[in-house]
Amino acid sequence: KIDPTEIIPSSLEVAIRGHRKGISALAIDSKGYRMASGSNDYNVRLWDFQGMNKSMNSFRIFEPYEGQPINRLSFSPDGS
Numbered sequence: 001k002i003d004p005t006e007i008i009p010s011s012l013e014v015a016i017r018g019h020r021k022g023i024s025a026l027a028i029d030s031k032g033y034r035m036a037s038g039s040n041d042y043n044v045r046l047w048d049f050q051g052m053n054k055s056m057n058s059f060r061i062f063e064p065y066e067g068q069p070i071n072r073l074s075f076s077p078d079g080s
Contacts, residue, residue, distance in 0.1 A: 015056075016035075016037060016045075016047065016056065016058075017056070018045055018057070018058055018061070019037065019039035019041050019043065019045065020039070020041040021039050021040035021041040022039060022040055023037050023038070023039050024038055024039055024040050024069060024070055024071060025037070025038035025039075025070050025071060025072050025073040026038075026073065027073040027074050027075055028075070029075040030075065030077060032049070033048065033049055033050050034046060034047060034048050034049065034075070035047040035049070036073045036075070037058075037073075038069075038070025038071070038072075038073050039069070039070060040069040040070075041069075042063050042065070042066070042067060042068060042069060042070065043061050043062065043063050043070070044061070044062055044063070044064060044070055044073065045058035045060070045061050046058055046059055046060040046061075047059070
């Protein structure tokens with residue numbers, strides 16, 4: 001039998017890891033399901049709270065502007 005607490009985060013706070021430098025921007029979608037983190041390592045990471053398992057990995061990483069730190073992030077208010 002699988003214990004759900006072993007595969008589903010049960011805390012209201014998490015430590016996100018993966019960026020190589022400090023996080024400089026955060027955004028959470030209007031429903032609270034996804035988060036985007038931007039860093040001085042030039043990458044944006046997307047996190048899905050509903051699909052996240054115990055490893056707490058981001059589901060997508062991309063570099064929007066080569067060699068540029070991320071200063072601001074936002075989700076579209078209407079979800080488009």
